[in-house]
Amino acid sequence: DQQVKQNSPSLSVQEGRISILNCDYTNSMFDYFLWYKKYPAEGPTFLISISSIKDKNEDGRFTVFLNKSAKHLSLHIVPSQPGDSAVYFCAASDALGFGNEKLTFGTGTRLTIIP
Amino acid sequence: DAGITQSPRYKITETGRQVTLMCHQTWSHSYMFWYRQDLGHGLRLIYYSAAADITDKGEVPDGYVVSRSKTENFPLTLESATRSQTSVYFCASIRNVAGELFFGEGSRLTVL
Numbered sequence: 659d660q661q662v663k664q665n666s667p668s669l670s671v672q673e674g675r676i677s678i679l680n681c682d683y684t685n686s687m688f689d690y691f692l693w694y695k696k697y698p699a700e701g702p703t704f705l706i707s708i709s710s711i712k713d714k715n716e717d718g719r720f721t722v723f724l725n726k727s728a729k730h731l732s733l734h735i736v737p738s739q740p741g742d743s744a745v746y747f748c749a750a751s752d753a754l755g756f757g758n759e760k761l762t763f764g765t766g767t768r769l770t771i772i773p
Numbered sequence: 774d775a776g777i778t779q780s781p782r783y784k785i786t787e788t789g790r791q792v793t794l795m796c797h798q799t800w801s802h803s804y805m806f807w808y809r810q811d812l813g814h815g816l817r818l819i820y821y822s823a824a825a826d827i828t829d830k831g832e833v834p835d836g837y838v839v840s841r842s843k844t845e846n847f848p849l850t851l852e853s854a855t856r857s858q859t860s861v862y863f864c865a866s867i868r869n870v871a872g873e874l875f876f877g878e879g880s881r882l883t884v885l
Contacts, residue, residue, distance in 0.1 A: 662815075664815075690872055692872055692873070694874075699824030699878070699879070700878055700879070701777075701865070701878050701879055702816070702863070702874075702876050703876070704874065704875075705871045707872065707873070709825075742783070747815060747816060749816075749872070751872050759804045759867050759872065760806075760818055760821060760831065761872055761874065762832075763808070763815045763816035763817070763819075764815050765813060765814060766815050
């Protein structure tokens with residue numbers, strides 16, 4: 659049972675426009691969410707995170723929105739740049755910092771930025 | 774440089790053979806993890822370790838064995854490789870308690 663779902667396997671966006679990547683989760687115990695970015699032949703790298711006590715977190719061009727009632731989060735990239743072309747994974751956890759450091763990852767969305 | 778190194782980066786083996794993937798980190802992070810990445814499944818947790826000599830199963834542990842005698846090393850062994858274990862394997866450690874994993878570059882394993 660996939661507890662974290664990314665229903666769009668791929669997304670293409672024009673350079674300079676907004677990229678919106680979506681993620682849904684089913685486990686209501688999840689209280690911390692993260693986005694990771696992965697280039698080919700490299701390991702994933704941390705991008706941005708959000709706690710369930712917030713509904714928005716911003717870091718430069720990247721903003722993550724959390725809708726707890728809908729069990730949905732999204733990553734907005736504005737403006738999109740060619741270097742943003744990568745696979746993006748959302749991840750979730752419950753009770754981080756309380757001995758449960760495991761993350762559950764989604765299936766990933768391949769973002770392609772068109773110059 | 775500090776970080777996580779995985780070896781080998783690429784490995785081809787045959788069904789039934791034993792394979793060990795190595796993972797070494799230089800930060801002395803307590804938590805370490807092994808994930809596998811497969812198309813359509815994303816990253817799935819195989820095993821993790823909270824400290825030396827403490828390991829626990831993740832989502833897909835069958836067919837794998839881990840050990841952690843030293844904080845910096847976390848090898849993953851496939852005791853009798855199967856074709857379904859063809860995958861890219863990532864080792865990771867946790868940078869802080871906020872879930873920010875730092876991943877190695879991955880080990881691509883092909884089982885023929």
